[in-house]
Amino acid sequence: MSFRPEHELHKRRRGRNIGVGLMLAAFVVLIMALTYVKITQTDFELPANQREVTQ
Amino acid sequence: MTDITNTPTSEYDAQLGDYFALLKPRVMSLVVFTAFVGLLAAPVSVNPIVGFCAILFIAIGGGASGALNMWWDADIDAVMRRTRGRPIPSGRVQPGEALTLGVALSGLSVMMLGLATNLLAAGMLLFTILFYAVFYTMWLKRLTPQNIVIGGAAGAFPPVIGWVAATGSFSVEAWLMFALIFMWTPPHFWALALFMRSDYDDAKVPMLTVTHGRPATRLHILIYTVLLAALAIGTAFTAIGGIFYFAVALVLNAAFLLGAWRIWNRDEVMAEADDYAEERKFFRLSLAYLFLHFGAILGEAALRAFGLGGWA
Numbered sequence: 349m350s351f352r353p354e355h356e357l358h359k360r361r362r363g364r365n366i367g368v369g370l371m372l373a374a375f376v377v378l379i380m381a382l383t384y385v386k387i388t389q390t391d392f393e394l395p396a397n398q399r400e401v402t403q
Numbered sequence: 404m405t406d407i408t409n410t411p412t413s414e415y416d417a418q419l420g421d422y423f424a425l426l427k428p429r430v431m432s433l434v435v436f437t438a439f440v441g442l443l444a445a446p447v448s449v450n451p452i453v454g455f456c457a458i459l460f461i462a463i464g465g466g467a468s469g470a471l472n473m474w475w476d477a478d479i480d481a482v483m484r485r486t487r488g489r490p491i492p493s494g495r496v497q498p499g500e501a502l503t504l505g506v507a508l509s510g511l512s513v514m515m516l517g518l519a520t521n522l523l524a525a526g527m528l529l530f531t532i533l534f535y536a537v538f539y540t541m542w543l544k545r546l547t548p549q550n551i552v553i554g555g556a557a558g559a560f561p562p563v564i565g566w567v568a569a570t571g572s573f574s575v576e577a578w579l580m581f582a583l584i585f586m587w588t589p590p591h592f593w594a595l596a597l598f599m600r601s602d603y604d605d606a607k608v609p610m611l612t613v614t615h616g617r618p619a620t621r622l623h624i625l626i627y628t629v630l631l632a633a634l635a636i637g638t639a640f641t642a643i644g645g646i647f648y649f650a651v652a653l654v655l656n657a658a659f660l661l662g663a664w665r666i667w668n669r670d671e672v673m674a675e676a677d678d679y680a681e682e683r684k685f686f687r688l689s690l691a692y693l694f695l696h697f698g699a700i701l702g703e704a705a706l707r708a709f710g711l712g713g714w715a
Contacts, residue, residue, distance in 0.1 A: 360416050367419040378456065382519055385452045 421495045425473055425504060426466025433693070434465035434561045440697045441565025441580055444643045444704045449569045456519035457568040461561055464512035464528045468557070470505035471536035474498050476544075479606040485599060505536070520568035527567055531560040545607075548614040555588025556581075562697075576643045583638065583696060586631040590624045590663065591689040597621075597666075598679035598686070621667045624685075628663035632656040635696060643700050645713040651699040655692050662688055 358365075438461040442454055449457070473480065473491055481492035490496035509532050517525030535557035544550045559581045566577035596603055596612045597620060603610040611620045635656055639649035662685040669681060706712030 357416075364416065364419050378459075381452050382456055385450050389450070 415495060417490070417496045417500065421490045422500075422504060424490050425470040425496060425501050426463075426508075427469030427473075428466075430469055430558070431462050431466050433558070435462045436694070437580070437584065437697055438462070438561040438565035440701045440704075441562030441577060442569050443565075444562075444576065444580070444700050445566045445569035446642070447569050453519055454569075457516060457524070457565065460512045460516040460519060461528060461564050461568070463508050464516070464532055465561065467505045467508035467512060468532045468535040470501050470508065471532075472540045474501040474505060475536070475540050477501075479545075479608060482606045483602040485602055509536075516564075516568065521571045523571060524564055524568040527560065527564045531557055531564065534560070545609065548609045548611045550609065551589050551592045551611070552585075555585050555592075558588060559584035576641055579634070579638050579641060579643065580697075580700070582634055583631075584693065586627060586634055587689065587693050590627045590631070590659075591686065591693075593620050593624050593627075594666065594682050594686040594689065597674070597682045617671055621669070625663045625667040628659055632660055638700075640714075642713075643703060645703045645706070647706060647712065648696075648699040648703050651695055651702075655695055658688060659685075659692055 435458055439458050442449060442457060473489055476486075477489075477491040477498055480486040480489050487493065491498055491501055509529075513525050513529045513532070516528050535554070539550070539554045539557055543553050547553070562580035562584070563573070563577045566580070567573060593611055596610045597617065600612060604613055611623060615623075635652050636649070638644050639652055644652075662681070665681050666685055674682060703712045
């Protein structure tokens with residue numbers, strides 16, 4: 349099996365695709381940071397059904 | 404049928420900038436700033452990451468409602484000189500894409516704001532999006548000359564959402580910030596309508612200038628400006644105001660009242676003679692007016708952090 353040659357459409361949309369990729373990566377980082385803040389806040393509590401498992 | 408496409412759609416791939424333009428970045432900058440002030444003026448401390456997320460998702464929600472507005476209003480945007488370069492009438496983005504983007508970003512922003520802050524803030528954001536996209540854009544904009552007053556309410560919600568995101572509840576101060584934008588919007592847009600006359604006529608949007616005439620519009624600008632001045636100066640004596648805000652509000656409202664008075668005292672002959680110089684000046688001042696009022700509220704919040712601010 350050989351790789352197909354890059355379609356002209358891929359070239360035309362390269363900038364757009366890279367932009368969307370960077371935005372998705374930034375979104376993942378943001379969610380990670382938000383999650384970290386949420387679980388380290390003093391008033392954070394695990395759901396009731398999770399407490400016994402971890403304690 | 405009018406050909407509204409300047410660019411052949413089959414040859415053109417929309418770039419990120421075209422999609423970003425659908426979110427009305429200039430309106431979004433106002434949303435970001437006022438929501439930021441609402442968040443920081445609240446009497447609680449907010450984690451910077453949570454605060455950043457709150458502002459980001461409020462901005463995305465505002466942008467989503469802008470995309471929905473552009474999708475629905477593509478026909479009148481194509482007629483008006485001010486808006487015919489927007490992504491849909493110029494053919495850079497297809498209407499269906501704008502609808503999809505608007506709905507997707509609405510869902511994302513409401514959900515994420517709820518997760519980052521609280522459900523009340525998320526509910527407020529959802530209400531704001533629906534208010535602007537459905538109640539204003541789809542229903543009342545083409546129906547009543549009070550369209551600007553109603554549309555102004557949608558633009559006035561961001562500081563309230565910022566406040567609720569921080570505190571989890573409503574308060575008088577949050578609604579005062581709402582009222583400030585709500586009362587500011589009509590004179591701001593009616594001044595624009597005075598010197599962009601043919602745009603709204605051509606698009607058959609029932610602006611006050613079209614339905615009630617220009618002298619009535621001038622009077623409306625003056626009435627709203629007087630009420631706005633009372634509200635803006637009165638805010639100085641609440642928990643978000645203080646000496647600094649009071650001084651800023653006094654200067655700005657004196658200038659704004661003077662501008663409204665001059666507009667009211669002119670007729671079309673005078674206005675056309677100097678190409679609507681007073682109206683244009685008033686419009687430019689209105690931009691600084693809102694920015695500086697919210698800047699002053701932010702200044703008071705910053706002063707309070709150092710034990711200063713207020714009337715102490």
